[in-house]
Amino acid sequence: MMAEAAVAANGTTTSHSKSSKDAGHIFNSQDGLHPSEKLLSIAKQLNKNVEDLDFALYMDEQDPLRHLRNDFFYPKMKDLVSTDVSILDAEEDCVYFCGNSLGLCPRNTKQHMDVELDKWAKLGVQGHLNGVLPWAHCDECVDMDMARLVGAKEGEIALMNGLTVNLHLTLISFYRPTPTRHKILCESKAFPSDHYAFESQIRLHGYDPATSLVCIEPRQGESTLRTEDILKKIEEEGDSIAAVCFSGVQYYTGQLYDIPTITAAGQKKGCYVGWDLAHAAGNVELYLHDWNVDFACWCTYKYMNSSAGSLGGFFLHERHRHNDFPKLLGWWGHAMDTRFKMDNKMDLSPGAYGYRISNPPGLLVVPTKASMEVFNKTSMKELVGKSRLLTGYLELLINRCYHKPAGAVDGDGDHVYVDIITPSDPKQRGAQLSLSFNINVHQVINELSRRGVVCDKRLPHVIRVSPAPLYCSFQDVHRFMRYLADSLEAAKNCTEPVDSSKHH
Template sequence: MQANFEATLEYAQSQDQVDFLYPFRERFLFPQHNGKDVYYFCGNSLGLQPKSVSYLMNQELEDWAKYGVEGHFQARNPWFSYHHNFSESLAKIVGANKEEVVAMNTLTVNLHLLMLSFYRPEKGRYKILMEAGAFPSDQYAMETQVRMYGYDPEDAIIEMKPREGAHIIEEEDILAAIQEAGDSLAVVMFGGVNYYTGQFFDLKRITDAAHRVGAYAGFDLAHAVGNVPLQLHDWNVDFACWCSYKYLNSGPGGVAGAFVHEHHGNNPKTFRLAGWWGNEEKGRFKMEKGFTPQKGAASWQMSNAPVFNMVAHRASLDIYDKAGIPALREKSLRMTAYMEYLLKDISHLPFTIITPAESNRRGCQLSMLFAERGREVFDKLTEAGVIADWREPNVIRIAPVPLYNTYEDCYRFYEVLKEME
């Protein structure tokens, strides 16, 4: 996507002037550098704080002070049903029915809980297919899941790597590996967007391929949620989980989320670990034996909602409701393409963009692989008030986030690089 871009400040500012989403920038707090807002391109690692967080947090503190335990039912946002505040917003973001999603726990906790439901190895069906070099938490989770059932990870886990000399994993290779594994495959568990390269995988094709061989399909959407359009229900994805502190701007360690397709979530026979907050709400306080799961993803809840941890999530999702995923995706495609256009004009620094060039295969992240001097360039960017993300051994990741980044931000980043010796 290249629509007569220009590498000038005037052009960048002209694009901001007609950007429908530009005013949303004012809803966020930016770190400061020499008395000015930094150029923040690290939303794929930790999103910025919405200004409304402090107001909403004070509201909950006031209700705690005023009501004490009665705040579970009398607070302005009753704590008993607090998790319901997020279902409709999350459903729109991930393309689901609201009963199929829930805000709870943290990402890896949710991943383990869901794997306990969907990784049920028996006889010859025990293998898991995943990315090679996936984010460490995913690797650790899969290793311990297979060991729990007595399997050797070297045998039970199929890791998909890029072809020799390449940086991204071709979908055709994933589909071929699923078919080859056949009825030995229990679960496909992939990242929706690869954290290192920024590659957005074709989740529907992967899900369809998994189902054809009788396996479940689940995804870690940490770098996909709020970044790329998702239709988990229509794609028949079995389960998914995500964090909220990256593109969803919900604070460090913010409450995570989970999706369980209604085929499984509404089936009481689907195995899930029982917790009292997952029990049918009408009988929750009867304190009786016998777990009766409520319908949907909410039945995977363990404990009551961590209200203070969820406040920032509410603030951010309110913003997403107003902006809308279609508008965010439209700007993301264009602004990421503009950043790519600018970076290709940098010829004196030894880097290659390893994120897919095709717009439908990436979100708003671009990963710059340096042959040398990568850490030096990163440190100089930091000194100039540019916040990017360094990933060992030699990648600088940048994310022009459509909610709060601007075309001028992209140009200023390019300007700093251009002036480096």
């Protein structure tokens, strides 16, 4: 099991001897090595044990992005509502592995928000056209930063609404069913909001979701979808499918789908192909323009750290820039240079901007600006390089400590083990592992919460843990394993009922 050792509260590291490999090589995600293989190789060269704190500290010292943690407010144990400070150090940083649900607050957010509130107080309506973020086009001040993160070109990105609203707006354009082509293809466990959007769009056009919504299931005994099965379904039913819409990273399993391959296959059969990138944007490398994706939507409050319920992202490929598809129109879709003529003659902005309906909320753009400033200090390639090692380290330690023993029977109570249902291939996942337990998942999440670990459960039996590379460390992974060991032991022996509604 994990070596017991004191852990610094702020994620800083002490001095360690350097290995012959520099940090750039260690964190290179293009070398073809599985993260576990690479980590074990590094440990062997250093004559260290990967389970020891000393190894985690060494990896943090080598991390070229470790300074980015200082750009975020990182919650303390004492400030979390469910922490039991009698069993831990109240002044220590918590273990925040929930960036796949809500990213941490960038430190610059407060400063930028004060500027906007002061501008409102002093200028009133004149704030629409003045300041660093003129409210009339504040979204346009940050959308190119967003475009770089998802591999889009100028004019293909807009910041507006929330994810599901944007999904509805795109489906109005791209889901135009006919008697022979009326189906929407998605994964069987799509995020509920997406599923509801698909069903409601189908019903809106007078069709029945029972026959028009095709939900592809994993194979018997498997948790994730195989790309070959998705392609087979598209080939078999593509002539009757109007739109293919999957999540880039599946929220429950953490699986990263093969976006370019699925997109090409759907379009070859005459389908429009769009993506919900809620768990992919800011998490994995995306090249939406080059992959020829028709449309995509995402929220910006997960890996993009733009505050709860912040403005959603919207992508429309430039080949649809001047489309004549049906769409809902609003004043903010009108071209800026003629918008204020107020003659009720629509002069539609081309591309993604034409899908905007209402003026952007200036205060909601503030945290997006603060987050983009942090992202601009690095690149998605660098972040993915760190993320693969960080998530790989977590995977390696879980497999070492809690691998299901041969002959173990579910419910026997003699062994506690953890199944990782997220693909082990680093090219098929981002910064999330979905963990399944052979003991009560409510008890496990309750015990983790008492120890200051912030993650979440997804019914029926999964806890999602996500070490986001912008602000999480190898030391955090080591601490998580220590707290997991204590939590599993406590959960195994606990007989008291748990209020399962307390943990998001």
